[in-house]
Amino acid sequence: MLRAMSSNGSHGAAPMADWPNVRQRLRTHGLRWTPQRRLLIEVLAHTDGHVTGAELIERCRTVDPATIPSTVYRTLDVLEGLGLLSHSHGADGREEFHVQPVATHGHLHCDSCGTTWEIMADEAAAVVDSMQRSRGFAVDLSHLSVAGRCAGCSQARAG
Amino acid sequence: MLRAMSSNGSHGAAPMADWPNVRQRLRTHGLRWTPQRRLLIEVLAHTDGHVTGAELIERCRTVDPATIPSTVYRTLDVLEGLGLLSHSHGADGREEFHVQPVATHGHLHCDSCGTTWEIMADEAAAVVDSMQRSRGFAVDLSHLSVAGRCAGCSQARAG
DNA sequence: GCCCATATTGCAACGAGTCGCAAGTGCACC
DNA sequence: GGTGCACTTGCGACTCGTTGCAATATGGGC
Numbered sequence: 001m002l003r004a005m006s007s008n009g010s011h012g013a014a015p016m017a018d019w020p021n022v023r024q025r026l027r028t029h030g031l032r033w034t035p036q037r038r039l040l041i042e043v044l045a046h047t048d049g050h051v052t053g054a055e056l057i058e059r060c061r062t063v064d065p066a067t068i069p070s071t072v073y074r075t076l077d078v079l080e081g082l083g084l085l086s087h088s089h090g091a092d093g094r095e096e097f098h099v100q101p102v103a104t105h106g107h108l109h110c111d112s113c114g115t116t117w118e119i120m121a122d123e124a125a126a127v128v129d130s131m132q133r134s135r136g137f138a139v140d141l142s143h144l145s146v147a148g149r150c151a152g153c154s155q156a157r158a159g
Numbered sequence: 160m161l162r163a164m165s166s167n168g169s170h171g172a173a174p175m176a177d178w179p180n181v182r183q184r185l186r187t188h189g190l191r192w193t194p195q196r197r198l199l200i201e202v203l204a205h206t207d208g209h210v211t212g213a214e215l216i217e218r219c220r221t222v223d224p225a226t227i228p229s230t231v232y233r234t235l236d237v238l239e240g241l242g243l244l245s246h247s248h249g250a251d252g253r254e255e256f257h258v259q260p261v262a263t264h265g266h267l268h269c270d271s272c273g274t275t276w277e278i279m280a281d282e283a284a285a286v287v288d289s290m291q292r293s294r295g296f297a298v299d300l301s302h303l304s305v306a307g308r309c310a311g312c313s314q315a316r317a318g
Numbered sequence: 319g320c321c322c323a324t325a326t327t328g329c330a331a332c333g334a335g336t337c338g339c340a341a342g343t344g345c346a347c348c
Numbered sequence: 349g350g351t352g353c354a355c356t357t358g359c360g361a362c363t364c365g366t367t368g369c370a371a372t373a374t375g376g377g378c
Contacts, residue, residue, distance in 0.1 A: 032344050032355055054334065068358055073335065075356095091302075093248035093365090094334070108296055117294070126289035127305065134282060136310030137267055143250075143306040146286065151295030191325055191374050213364060227328055232365065234326095252335090253364070 018084065018100075019045040025082055039064055040075050044085070044099055050116075053095045086142040090116075098142060106144030112153035119146065177243065178204040184241055198223055199234050203244070203258055209275075212254045245301040249275075257301065265303030271312035278303065 018025070022041050023033045043059045051059075053073060060067040076097060079085045087097045091109040098105075106119040121128075124141050131137040149157070177184070181200050182192045202218045210218075212232060219226040235256060238244045242259065249255045250268040257264075265278040280287075283300050290296040308316070 027345085030355080034344070034356065036357070052334090057334095066358095069334080070336075070359085071357060088306075089248050089250075089252035091248075093252040093254060095252060108290065108294070110296075111299065111302075123289065123293060124286075126285040130282065130285035131267065131305065131307070135267070135276075136313065137269075137305075138308045138313050139305055140270065140307040143270075145304070146290065146296075146298055147302040148290070148299040149297045154295065154297050186375085189325080193326065193374070195327070211364090216364095225328095228364080229329085229366075230327060 022079075022082070022084065025084075026078075029082070031078060036067070036071050037075050037078075039067070040072055041079075044079070047099050049099070051097050051099075052090075053097065056097065088143040088145050090145065091147045104142045106141050106146065108150075109145060109147045110150035110153055111147055112149050112157075115150060117150075119144070181238075181241075181243065185237075188241070190237060195226070195230050196234050196237075198226070199231055200238075203238070206258055208258070210256050210258075211249070212256065215256065247302040247304050249304065250306050263301045265300050265305065267309075268304060268306045269309035269312055270306055271308050271316075274309060276309075278305070 019041060026033055026037070039060055040056065043056060043063070047056075047059075053069075053076065056076070057067060057069050057072050060072060076085060076087070080087060084100055085097050086100065086104070087095055088107065090096045090107070091111060096107075104121065106124050108117040108119050109115075119141075121141060124139075124144065127144070128139045128141065131139050178200060185192055185196070198219055199215065202215060202222070206215075206218075212228075212235065215235070216226060216228050216231050219231060235244065235246070239246060244256055244258055245263070246254055246256045247266065249266075250270065255266075263280065265283050267276040267278050268274075278300075280300060283298075283303060286303070287298045287300065290298050
């Protein structure tokens, strides 16, 4: 999938998140620290940006081929509950996970060229505010995904 | 799934769409009129509002138990190409089809109580306009799905 | 009314993701 | 260092949806 994310696509960069304390946080919630979770967390700690569930499973499998999908998805749920992750659905409906603390943001997806951009809070203010005003609805920006046609493709089609 | 759609949940109501002419429209595009398509179109003609692919398959099966899923999905694609349908992805990422010509609209989904509301063009103007201005991006309203927490659930949580 | 090009179907395999349940294991407590 | 509760895992079955391919059927042309 072609991406045009504004995040700095760092690879082995040091994690910014609270990964070192995950074990602690799990424990204070009565949750457990298992090898499987440790592996997924390690993978996530080296992930800066956006991944699909399937990608995460694949990465885990390069380390431990015995990785079971359902375990990964369940751990992802747990981690999301802890606020370390959030997920949304891409233009094709597939799950997409976002590691924190990349600032909360939504996505803009061009149906034509497949490129995805991030929408930061200030840009999304229009939606968030209007929904809050008109309906008292609190928009979950991290889950927002807007599809349509980007400027480039719009011009190409017009021309 | 609990719904609070603003559409009048009519059941056997007369179709508003261009269903009578579908055959004609198919033909002019070099496409064919088959029993399977006829069945799906009949089901759609009596559907006013929103359905998932799985629901459509089930309804087709009540008429013809031999209905094949892939055929339904492919026909749905064709019909969408003809502009008779549009689809988006619900809060859970599942496909959701909208029969036209219910005015183009997006959806607002409360993660807490599961209710879904429609967002009409005027309400969505904020997003559409701001994306158009800042990025030249043409938002596809029919595919827009905004998640978050509704007024009722926000209050309940605060209280 | 028949023929043929090709649009469609049916099928089977596959991929993403979810769920229930029995077996296994972390870790708090003693 | 042992014990036991209950959180987790692994597994198998299942749902929704997609795709490739061979077989079939539509419908325009003669």
